[in-house]
Amino acid sequence: MAKETRYTFLEKEKALDTVVSLILSAASALILLLAVMFSFSREGQANAAAGAAGLMGALFSLYAFWLGMKALARKEGRFRNAAAAAILSGILLIIWGGIALLGLA
Numbered sequence: 001m002a003k004e005t006r007y008t009f010l011e012k013e014k015a016l017d018t019v020v021s022l023i024l025s026a027a028s029a030l031i032l033l034l035a036v037m038f039s040f041s042r043e044g045q046a047n048a049a050a051g052a053a054g055l056m057g058a059l060f061s062l063y064a065f066w067l068g069m070k071a072l073a074r075k076e077g078r079f080r081n082a083a084a085a086a087i088l089s090g091i092l093l094i095i096w097g098g099i100a101l102l103g104l105a
Contacts (some may be wrong), residue, residue, distance in 0.1 A: 017067040021085035024064035028092045031057030051103075058096035064089035 035054050039046045068086030072079055 017071050018082045018085060021064045021067040021071065021089065022081060024060045024067070025085050025089040025092065028057045028061040028064065028089065028096075031060070032092060032095065054096065054099065058093065058100070061089045061092040061096055065093055 031053055035046075035050055035057065038050055042050075065086055068082050068089060071082035072086060
């Protein structure tokens with residue numbers, strides 16, 4: 001007798017916190033872009049508001065990275081979006097750290 005092949009079209013659920021992590025990563029990237037543009041327009045003499053925005057972007061990135069890692073640690077669900085959010089926020093966190101170190105120098 002031939003084996004009967006069964007197909008299922010049920011999709012796995014997205015990993016929890018993935019959407020929030022992606023949104024925070026995108027917000028951090030947008031803040032980074034705006035802060036760099038503002039700093040260049042002021043010829044490197046940005047005020048405290050630019051520093052506060054940078055700190056907020058770095059914290060967004062840190063929280064998005066934590067949420068992405070938490071979503072990847074789960075056993076069930078799809079992980080492509082969680083991995084993309086974790087990678088993006090990790091790269092942004094490194095960039096924010098580099099900018100902070102350049103500011104201290």
